[in-house]
Amino acid sequence: MATVLIVDDATIMRIQMKKMLEKLGHEVIGEAKNGVESVTQYEKLNPDFVTMDITMPNVGGVEDGIEATRRITQFDYKAKVIMITSHGEQDKVIRAIQNGASNYILKPVKIEKIEETINKLDL
Amino acid sequence: MDRNIREILEQLSLRTISFFNKDLSLKIDDEFQLEEVESIDFLDTTTFISLSNAISGTIAMSVSKHLSEKMAKGFLYGETSQEEIDSLCVESVTETLNITIGNIKQNLTITKNGGIIDISTPDTITKSKTITKEQYNIIVVSRLKIDNEDIILCYFI
Numbered sequence: 001m002a003t004v005l006i007v008d009d010a011t012i013m014r015i016q017m018k019k020m021l022e023k024l025g026h027e028v029i030g031e032a033k034n035g036v037e038s039v040t041q042y043e044k045l046n047p048d049f050v051t052m053d054i055t056m057p058n059v060g061g062v063e064d065g066i067e068a069t070r071r072i073t074q075f076d077y078k079a080k081v082i083m084i085t086s087h088g089e090q091d092k093v094i095r096a097i098q099n100g101a102s103n104y105i106l107k108p109v110k111i112e113k114i115e116e117t118i119n120k121l122d123l
Numbered sequence: 124m125d126r127n128i129r130e131i132l133e134q135l136s137l138r139t140i141s142f143f144n145k146d147l148s149l150k151i152d153d154e155f156q157l158e159e160v161e162s163i164d165f166l167d168t169t170t171f172i173s174l175s176n177a178i179s180g181t182i183a184m185s186v187s188k189h190l191s192e193k194m195a196k197g198f199l200y201g202e203t204s205q206e207e208i209d210s211l212c213v214e215s216v217t218e219t220l221n222i223t224i225g226n227i228k229q230n231l232t233i234t235k236n237g238g239i240i241d242i243s244t245p246d247t248i249t250k251s252k253t254i255t256k257e258q259y260n261i262i263v264v265s266r267l268k269i270d271n272e273d274i275i276l277c278y279f280i
Contacts, residue, residue: 010214010217010218011210011211011214012195012198012199012211012214012215012218013198013214013218015199015207015211016198016199016200019199019200019201020200023200023201055244057244085225086218086221086222086225086226106226107222107225107226108142108146108222111200
């Protein structure tokens with residue numbers, strides 16, 4: 001069982017992800033709806049891993065999930081961040097990996113894919 | 124009909140059918156027809172996403188409130204309260220269009236030929252709205268059917 005921080009600007013996607021993660025036996029210890037919140041929450045909660053939506057509104061100078069990931073992994077170089085993207089855009093995924101993301105999942109998110117991706121995290 | 128618009132709406136219709144069937148567990152008819160129309164009346168909840176760069180225009184997905192509630196239930200894994208459904212039914216439409224457009228983008232001929240299509244953040248309204256050819260040059264509609272209800276997919280420019 002791992003502790004998780006969920007980051008997504010859409011409430012419905014956070015709830016969907018939370019239900020799937022809890023079904024897999026993980027504990028969701030925090031949620032954030034933008035990049036700024038995610039960095040603050042990460043520093044406060046120190047979760048085992050983060051699920052991070054790539055596309056989120058620019059709040060407080062953190063323009064998207066990629067920038068939030070960069071800040072989180074700058075704070076903790078061991079941080080594990082799974083990017084969630086609805087666009088399957090290779091360039092965004094590559095930039096996210098270059099900025100410290102561990103892996104990515106394409107929307108629509110399936111519980112089997114989450115499980116498979118978490119198993120690769122080396123928690 | 125412009126072949127790019129036709130391709131986008133055909134692929135979006137097919138992806139929407141697949142998304143409803145497999146991801147929302149909502150059985151939907153697998154037939155649809157594209158038609159250019161003079162005007163369209165949107166339903167209770169409508170999400171708009173604009174495309175720019177290699178192609179321009181706006182795509183809309185419009186459904187009844189009743190169907191948006193079913194969609195929200197489909198999104199939420201496991202037990203769900205009516206209160207949760209009520210609060211999330213608008214987002215269910217927003218996310219459905221956001222996901223399905225994202226999914227088809229890579230398969231479009233324009234993209235395969237190296238064109239870049241930028242997708243705006245979604246904008247969703249929960250009031251009736253009509254668009255006409257007096258406002259837009261082209262309005263193309265695909266109507267999907269689910270339990271005698273319409274899902275309107277529309278491309279206008």
